[in-house]
Amino acid sequence: MAAPPPWRSGAASNGYTSVEARRSFAAPRTVGSSTTTTTAAATSPTGGGAAKTTFPDPLKQYVARTFENIAEADKKDVEIELKRIITDAFNEKVVWSINWDEMPLPQVILQKRRNSQGQQVTNSDKSPPLKSFGKFSISDTKKRKSAGDDTTITNKYTERSDKKARQQSPYTGFSDKLSQRDKEKRATRFAKELRAVTPPIERNINSTTHMDIDVAQPLVGRCMTLEKRYLRLTSAPDPDNVRPLHVLEKTLELLKKKWREEQNYAYICDQFKSLRQDLTVQHIKTEFTVSVYEIHARIALEKGDLGEYNQCQSQLANLYAEGFTGQEEEFKAYRILYLLHTCNRADMNELLAILTPTDKQHPNIQHSLQVRSALAAGNYHKFFRLYLDAPSMGGYLMDSFAGRERIAALACICRAYRPDIDIRFLTEELGFESDKECVEFLCDHGAEELIQQKVLDNGTTSIRLNTQKASPIFEQAKQNAFKKVDIKGQL
Known part of the structure; x- marks a missing residue:
């Protein structure tokens, strides 16, 4: 007859086996006479090969x-x-x-x-x-x-x-x-x-670098120079190379004057980055700081520098959230247009969710919301009317994605109008300033051989685009145009 299972014999007949509780990190105790031996081996430095764990x-x-x-x-x-x-x-x-x-x-x-x-x-x-x-x-x-x-x-x-x-x-x-x-x-x-004691790793009492800086107090600059090149910081800022607030205010006035007179964007952008850096290292957050970022953002938009604009608008969003006043509604409108350019639907939904009824009454925001609705509905006629009537700096932002939308509109027109279409019609519908600009746009995208002069039934001459042959060209161009856009506003 087979032996009964272990849980049915001896002391285990009551449904459990009595085990002494383990109360330390030493080797586990075992039931029986071996317990004392095991414990002794665990606590002794020469415990017969047993692990020393205490x-x-x-x-x-x-x-x-x-x-x-x-x-x-x-x-x-x-x-x-x-x-x-x-x-x-x-x-x-x-x-x-x-x-x-x-x-x-x-x-x-x-x-x-x-x-x-x-x-x-x-x-x-x-x-x-x-x-x-x-x-x-x-x-x-x-x-x-x-x-x-x-x-x-x-x-x-x-x-x-x-x-x-x-x-x-x-x-x-x-x-x-x-x-x-x-x-x-x-x-x-x-x-x-x-x-063999050695000195501390990160301590050098003989060092004199920035010994006059009290890290417990905010940095206050001592530089009196109005113009200063931007240099990326690789160490703690030196107060002798940082301009205080009253000097920075004079610097801003000088930069605005030079921008109106010289229009040298490379110089102005470098000076504004240096100005922003001095504000940052001194932890200056005031309405003046907001004004600096807003002016730099507008100049960057005017020159099509979306990377620099994006840096400015990100800081402006933080400053507005902290309660500093500025042209918040204007830059919310720009933010909507920028998100249309980057095709960032997630951030767009977040922005639309925080718009207040007062925000939606602002003309700039109303315009941006209408642009969004036109693109969502594929209403290119309305989109280009809004493009030609954009308030403030909105037109500069729309320049960044107007070409892309023109390609999409042309792909749609080539499917709807056969066998050809008048160039004058395209000029008016796609927001070109002249027929010449429209023809140049078509040639730039590979439709040069498809533009031809045609005599109509009424005897007039018309320059027309062969839409039947141009359709595959603009369909492919549309796919290339709607690539993912990075955070700097570039493809």
Whole structure:
């Protein structure tokens, strides 16, 4: 007869097996007489090959001494140093063999680093002899790039710790493959490395760079020059190269005057970027800041620089949201037209959702919404009427996608009108200023051979486009025109 299943025999007959609760990270206890043996092996440094997973008592006392008398300001640095010491001891498998009673406290090590001022501690140090471990000796300055460079040592500690941690966590146990003699040697090298104190990684008290800058206070510029080239910052701004607010106000007036007289966009754009940079580094957010971004945005639109315009409108949206006043309705209208250019339906829906009834009464916004409706309905006749009657700077924005919509309209016209169509009709419907401009547009898109002069029945002469042959040309051109547009407004 087959033996009964385990859960039906002995102490398990009541439906469960009694197991002692596990109350530590040591090896799990087993039921029976083997429990005591397993626990002893787990807590002993020579537990017959069993994994050592608990902290030795001397280490616990070392941690307690560390936090007995410690200033609150130094607590974070001391915790980081203590963690490094313990982690390295675990990784090198010397946590049980090292003499923790003679180990210097982390705050002592940190203090020696601060006192060293970039100089390595010499062999005449009067501190108690320590034990160490490691594959290199940091007391040997010839093996280091610089006596004041602690980065190399820290990187070695970090790389070694990360590699060991990936292979085996220090809290899951260590193997006892190394002999006791090897462990003692590693413990000796470990303590010596800790004794060889090096200066802090990111501290150089001899440095005089920007010593006159109080990082706790906002930066206030001291430059009195009105015109200054734009240079991308690669370090902390120097107050001597930053213009204060009253100088920036004079700079803006000068730039407006030069733009009216010279129309040099490359120069003006560079100066406005420099002006905006000085406002940013000084954290100046006022109505003057709004005015600077609005003027730069309008100039960028006039010159068709949608990338620079997009940067300005993004900052303007943030400034308006923070409560700074300006021509908000005007730039909301521009935003609608810009999103039509980029075919960004998601952002368009978000913008339409936040428009208030007051916003919708503004003439610029009304015009932009009508443009959107015309394109959504495929009403090209209405679209080009709105294009010719755009308020403010809206016409410049519509220039960016009017050509694309002309191609789409021509594809539609070529399907509807056969066999040909009068150029005059195209000029009026597609918003061209003259028949010559219309013909140039058709030639630019490969329809030059399809434009012909024809005598009508009433004896008049007409220049016409062969729509039957032009249809595939503009269908292909339409597919190419409606490519995805990037954030800078470029294909």
